[in-house]
Amino acid sequence: MVEKEREERAYKTIIKTIKDAPLEEFYTSGHRTCQGCESALLMRFLAKSAGPRTIVIGATGCMYVANTTYYTTSWVVPWVHTQLGGSGAAALGTAAALKALMRKGKIKQEPINVIAFCGDLGCADMGLSGVSNAMTYDYNLLIILYDNESSANTDIQETSMTPYGAQTTFSRPGKVRRIMKRRWKKSVVPMIIAGHRTIKYAATMNPAYPLDGLNKIRKALEIGGPTFIHSLDPCPKGWDYDPQFSHELGVLAVETGIWPLYEYIEGKIVYDEPTKSIVEGRTKRKPVREFLEKQGRFSHFTEEDVEYFQRMVDEMYEDWEIPGVMPIKSLNVKIDDN
C-alpha cells in the first residue's frame, strides 16, 4: 500500500509539458562550461527538478573545475566537492548524517534531497566501488553519472566510457594501429540494477530530451532509496564537432540505437520514446554512420570500422535478452517483456 502511494506521488510530480517546468533556477549563471556543453544542461535539470531543499555533491571532473571556480559558483543550493572516486561515499555520508541528525532531533525533520554527480572516471572507473556500496544501503540518495565519454577537463583522455575506436589523447590513431580504443563501452545502468536489489529506480537520459530528463530526476527523488541515473552528454570539445550540433547529436545517439532511453522501475524495464518505438519495431533505427560521421573523433574510421560498429549495435537489439539493455541471452527460458 505504501509502495502504491509512493508511486502515485511520484507520478503526481511529473511535469507534463516543458511549459509546466518550474521557472526557478538553482544552477544559474556563473559557470564557465564550454559552448554547447550538455553536462551543464544536465546540472541545470537536476537543480531545477530537485528544487531548493537539496544538497548537491560534485566529484572532481569537468563539472567541478568549470562550475565552481571560487567567486563564480553557479550553485544556488548547497554544494560540496568530493574527491574523484568519492561520490558514492560522500552521498552515503551525507544521507546517513541527515538521517541521524533528524532522528536525534538535532536538525528539523524534513525531506532533503541528496544528489551526487560524477563523471566517467568518478563513477564508471575509480568511483565504481563507492557508487556500488552506496546502492546497497537504503538511504535516500541519487547518483548521476554525467557521461561525456572521456576525461574532459584534462584534455580528453580515454576512459572506460569512451566508445569503440574514438580518438582521445590516450587513443590516437597511428601509422600502424588505426584503432587504439578496442574496448567496448561499459553498460553501467544494467550493472547497477542487476547487482543491487535495494535500488528501486534507475534510468538513462540525455539532455536532448529535457522533459524526459527532468521527470526522471523527479521520479528518482520521489521513489527514494538509492537511485541512479546515467546521462549521455555530447561534448563539443571531446567529440570534436561544432557546438551548435549538441542537441542533434544527442538525438542521433538515441535514434541510431546507440543510446537507448529506458527506466528501471521496481524490477521492470520501461522504454521511453523514441527508444520505445525502436524496440517495439514501429521505427527503424537510423544507421550509426549518421552519428559517427558528424564527429571528428571518428574521422579515421574506414568502412570496415563503421560496419563493425553497426554490427555491435544491431546485436544489442537482435541478440540481447532485454533489447539494448542486458548484454546476455538465455537459451532455455523465454522471458516475457512487459
Added chain:
Amino acid sequence: MTETRKLIEKEVLMNGTQAVAHAAMYADVDVVTAYPIRPYTEVMDTISKLIADGELDAEFVIAEGEHGQFEAVKHASLVGARTLVGSSGTGWMYGMEAIVVTATDRAPVVAIIGNRALDDPGAYGVEHNDALMVRDVGWLLVWVDTAQEAFDTTLIAYRVGEDPRVLLPVGVSMDGGFLTHAEQIVRLPPKELAKEFLPPYNRGKYMVHPDNPISVAPQVNEDWVMELRRQHDEAMERARNVIVEAYDNFKKVFGRYPGTTKEIELPENPFVEPFMTDDAEVILVGMGTVSKPMKVAIKKMRQEGYKAGMLRLRWFRPFPTQDVMKYLGNTRVVCVVDRDYSIGSPNRGGAVYQEIRSALYDLDQRPKVLGFIGGLGGREVTIQDVEKIIKIGYEHRDTPITKPVYWAGVRGDPW
C-alpha cells in the same frame, strides 16, 4: 565533590580500542564508518555491539574501502554530524586522499589510528609511520599510552577538534597490539559528566544545509591556496590554547587529570609527560607505549648512578616546541627513540628525532641529540635495549657525536 564523583565512576577492564569506542559512545556520535583492518578494528566491533544493544544511537556505515570510509565521514561532518572513523597501516594509506581533504575541508572528524607497519612485507605490529604520514597536512595528532588515556583523550579530541577556533580532524594514535589489544582497568565516568565536558558539535555558518546554501571547496588555484594554508596553520596554532583549556576543564569536571586514574598527577602538562627529568643528564624521548620499558629501565639505572629521565610526547601536532625546550634544554644528552623511520633523511634518523633536533636548534646551549630506531614492525623495545640506549647517551656527555643514529637491535648489527 570529587569524592562523590569517584563513587559513581565505574571500573571496567578493557583494551585501548574498546576504550575509544566507549568514549565515542559518551560523546554521542551520530555517524560511524567502518572498514576492517588490524589492529584498529576492535573499535568498530565494539561500536557495532553498542549500537545493537541500544547504548549508542548512530548510523553505522560499512564502507567499500578506506577511501570511501574517510570520504563518508568527511561529508557527514560537513552537514553537522559528530563522527568516528579509524584505520591502521596500509588501510590508512589507502584512504589518504580523503584523509588529506578532511583536514583541508576543516571537518573535525575523530579518527583512531591503531599504529601498524606499512607493507610490504605484511606485518601488523606497531610502527608509527602510518599516522606520521599526515604530520604535514593539518591533522591534530596525539599518541596515547594507556587505555585510560585513550578514553580521556578521545573525549578531549572531540572537544578540541570541534572548537570553532580550530575545526580540524584529530588522529588518536595508539600502538598496535601493545595498547589496542592489551586490557587494562579503565575508570568510566558517569555519562552526565561527559555531557558537561563536551558541548554539542556546532558547525555554525560552515554547516552544509539547505538553510545555509554554501559551496564547500570550490576550486581556487593560485588565487587563494596560500591564504587557505595560512588559515589552516593558524587554526593549528590556536589548537594549543584550546588543548590546554580542554585539559584544565577535564580536570574540573571529572576530578582527575586526563590519562590518569589518580586525582591529580603532577607535573601537569597536556603535551608531554615528563618522568624524572629534573636532574637528568640523559633524557629519553618517545611516543606511546615505549614509555613502559623506559620508566622501568630509568628507575633501575638510577640505582646504578645514571641520572636518566624520560619525556613522552603526547601531542605531536601541534608540536610542543616550548615544552620540549623547557624539559630538554638543561640536559646533556637527548636520546630519541623512534618507532618510525625516515629513510634518506638528515643523519638517516626517524621523524621524531628530526622534530626534536629542530625544536632545540634555537637554544643557546643545545643538548646533544642521538637517534635510536627501534621496535619496528611490532618488535619489542626491551628494558635491556633502553639500558643500552641510556649507556650510549651517557658516553656522549663529554665526547662528540660520531654516530648520530643507531638502529636498536637489528640482527647482525653490534650497536
